[in-house]
Amino acid sequence: MKIRTDFPHSVTVMEHVLIPMSDGVKLAATIWLPEDSASRPVPALLEYLPYRRGDWTAPRDAQRHPWYAGHGYASVRVDIRGCGDSEGVMLDEYHPQEQADGVEVIEWLAAQPWCTGKVGMFGISWGGFNALQIAAEQPEALKAIVTVCSTDDRYADDVHYFGGAMLGIDMTSWAGTMLAFQCRPPAPWRVGDAWETMWKERLEALQPFSEIWMDHQERDDYWRHGSVCEDYSKITAAVLAVGGWADPYRNTVFRLLEHLDAPVQGLIGPWSHQYPDIERTPGPTIGFLQETLRWWDYWLKGIETDVMAEPSLRAYHQDSVRPATHYPERAGTWVGLDGWPSADVGQRRFNLASDLRSLATDAAGMAVVDTPQHNGVDAARWFPFGNLSDLPPDQRAEDGRSVAFETPVLEDDINLFGYARLRLRVNSSTPRANVIARLCDVGPDGSSTLITRGAINLARRNGMDKAEELIPGQFVEAEIEFTSMSWQVPAGHRLRLALATTYWPWIWPHGEQGFVTVDAGQSVLTLDDLDPAAIGKRDVAFEEAEQAPGLDIRPGAVLAARPEREVRYEPQSESWTLTVDPNYGGNRIYPDGLSFGEEALERYSISGNDPLTARAESMWNVSLQREDWGVRIETHATVTASKDHYVLHNEVKTFKDEQLFFEKTFEKRISRTSA
Missing domain, CATH: 2.60.120.260 (Galactose-binding domain-like)
Known part of the structure; x- marks a missing residue:
């Protein structure tokens, strides 16, 4: 990994920009700009997420947004409505309001004096999903996207259903994760005294997403919304689709190559649910930022980079390996194919x-x-x-x-x-x-x-x-x-x-x-x-991975040591319990003094060879502390089932300065229509 500091452009940062929506709600953004963009406008790149640019994604944001700005782009990170420091409330994932807001953000960016009027959009997972979804809305300024670890079919290839069967593992755990995100407040040092009112508004509007998702067990209009496979022709922006063989969303790359009429290229490496320049297993990493720069330069600046002369599908063909729960690097060979389906x-x-x-x-x-x-x-x-x-x-x-x-x-x-x-x-x-x-x-x-x-x-x-x-x-x-x-x-x-x-x-x-x-x-x-x-017929090569200098994050309080994954069997009761620590980052201290604590645990059990004993749980404990301000969030999500119903139980408690601020329990029974 190369840490890059010698950029062609000096970079300035606008830390807390409020982007107005047509209904009066303002979305919070951080914008990294080339210093000379006022006199020499540049295209804008948008990453649009619910994961709190001020803390949760801040380490990752620091690696790429300044890098893009240093190479002549306005790189913009926006919190979705009701998340981070943005106003309003979040009603569901990929809600029509999210997409309408995204279109307005793009229009606002294109109209800024430092922007040429051309916009690109990129993101991984949620940001990859909504890049496709917003491209299907055809905002005039959006010319190209990079979608990583995403799906064109929300029912077939997300965390809810698999082959039409309901997921026990992520239907519960991801809904529990999002419940913990929904409960977090904006930062008072950015939004001011309004933070408490905004927080209360979010908490009072809560509905656990699992209640919504499990109410739609067939692929109905709920899932068709936001699934761009319903009409691929709506996407006219150029698409670079990226996946990893260790990630479940890789089918999307093949389907987009097969069905899009818009210019499209596919890239699949050995990677997990991460950007391809992030040093997480399995490797090897690639110079992904440089690869996307070639894409942006071609589509947003009109520079001939030969990026479209590459094979339309570049994929890492993996060698056989012995089983292991991680691989620092997978052996294999890059293969280039022209299109999918392929004559090869x-x-x-x-x-x-x-x-x-x-x-x-x-x-x-x-x-x-x-x-x-x-x-x-x-x-x-x-x-x-x-x-x-x-x-x-x-x-x-x-x-x-x-x-x-x-x-x-x-x-x-x-x-x-x-x-x-x-x-x-x-x-x-x-x-x-x-x-x-x-x-x-x-x-x-x-x-x-x-x-x-x-x-x-x-x-x-x-x-x-x-x-x-x-x-x-x-x-x-x-x-x-x-x-x-x-x-x-x-x-x-x-x-x-x-x-x-x-x-x-x-x-x-x-x-x-x-x-x-x-x-x-x-x-x-x-x-x-x-x-x-x-294999080896087409030359496929990438530069060494590089990033901008990351944030100076210090470790926080050390959590008690525990395995990331543990399977326990009790023969007497014939019970099996799987306990998972998702290990999203733990406790850390940010350069602005924020002490961020995060502990999550998932538990799945079944016993007596009885399907009606299945039980899934997701527990989160989150704390935010800075100077004389502190909040804490506790959530506990549980799903069980009878023969005819799913039984959902969700608990939320939030604390301000260790005093109970909000508490609510959600109970719901959902008919098992077919899953």
């Missing part, structure tokens, strides 16, 4: 009865899949953040709990690249059932490394917008599309397909325990397969 990618098909081997298949080619409720404890994190326990460990235990189908030992390498799809003929003993499929790389020593996985709630077999229960014992057709992959499986290894009916806590179990029967002879696994001649 063919398909291999495996019939589950004739081409794969399974001890579970009877003489009639039938395999009964009936996995224990705790199957899935080795699934690891939904969106790996670069921590040391985020990735799946050895899958042998999970494979043993599942029904496995294997290839013979491979005589030649297979270069998996793109998608795996599993077409099943299956029946169920119950009206509702899930099927989860994992594809693993099995080494000569028996170690099993997860390549990719997918799932289907069989109620969604005819479409994610439908809820069609099964007739027990009646065969149906269903397809599972796995998360996209890039993996060289070497000769001497085997491919293993593992099928399960449970995957806790990733997938919330249906309310009635049952099994499915797979007709192996009528079920086919199809794998996208990269022509080896394409």
Whole structure:
């Protein structure tokens, strides 16, 4: 990593700028500008988030926004309405108000005297989502975006549902995380005496997002809103789509390349849920800021940078590895392909009865899949953040709990690249059932490394917008599309397909325990397969990662040591408990004197092989202290379920100078319509 200080432009910072919305609400922004922008206007770059530019993202913001300003751009970080130091209240993620405000922000930026009238937008995760969403609104000034670790389909590829099955892990934990964010106040040293009134307004408007998300178990109009896949033609700005093989949002890169009419390029590396220049596992990092500068210079300044002469898809083709929960660097080779689908990618098909081997298949080619409720404890994190326990460990235990189908030992390498799809003929003993499929790389020593996985709630077999229960014992057709992959499986290894009916806590179990029967002879696994001649055919290279100098953050009080991820089994009660510390940053002290404390814990339990004992919890304790001002926030979110209902319990307590300021408990029962 190179820390850059010798920029072509000197930089000035506008620390607290209020951008007026048409309804009178003002959004708070920090703007980094080239010092000469008053006389020599520059394009503007916007990052637009709910995560508090004044503290939570401040370390990351300092690495990139000054870097862009030093290279001749106005780089702008805006807090979404009701977040950080912005006025108003936040009603939901990707709310229509958020997108309308974003359009107004872009119009305001384009009209500033220091701006040329051209705007770009970038962001990771939430910021990548709303970059796509706002591009679909077609603000005239928005000419190009960079969207990282994002989705074009809010139902299929976010933290709520997976293959139409409800996520147990992030439906609860992310809603709990956002509840803790919703409860945080603005900073009085920026907004003045209004801070307490603004804080109270936010708290009184609270609704836990889980209550909204779980009320929409099918892909209805709620999820269609903000899903740009509904009409790709609405996006006319140029799109650079970026993903990581260790991140769940990587499918978006392929879909945007396939469906956008606007200029589009794709970039996928080995990375987790991080910008590609951040030094978190897995590496290697790349000079991502320099790469995006080429993009901005071309689209916003009209400078010929040859960025559009690059292969339209640049992807890191990963070598086989032994299983591990983190990799400092993944071995592999950069591959360049022209478009997606690619002429360099063919398909291999495996019939589950004739081409794969399974001890579970009877003489009639039938395999009964009936996995224990705790199957899935080795699934690891939904969106790996670069921590040391985020990735799946050895899958042998999970494979043993599942029904496995294997290839013979491979005589030649297979270069998996793109998608795996599993077409099943299956029946169920119950009206509702899930099927989860994992594809693993099995080494000569028996170690099993997860390549990719997918799932289907069989109620969604005819479409994610439908809820069609099964007739027990009646065969149906269903397809599972796995998360996209890039993996060289070497000769001497085997491919293993593992099928399960449970995957806790990733997938919330249906309310009635049952099994499915797979007709192996009528079920086919199809794998996208990269022509080896394409590897190294196109030159793909990047500069060394560099950033602007970061903030001088000092560590705060040391928290009691605990594992990031711990699985506990109690044989007597047959109970399994997974405890997770998401490790977002802990306690820290900022250069302005803010002492920021943050402790989060997630807990998932199930016992007695009973799906109705599933329980998910998210707990947060946040403290903000500066000079004689201090606040504290405590939240506790719990989800349980009966056969017919989800039961949500959310508690909020906030304190001002250790005196109770606000307290509320939210209780809600939601019918299990199909998940």
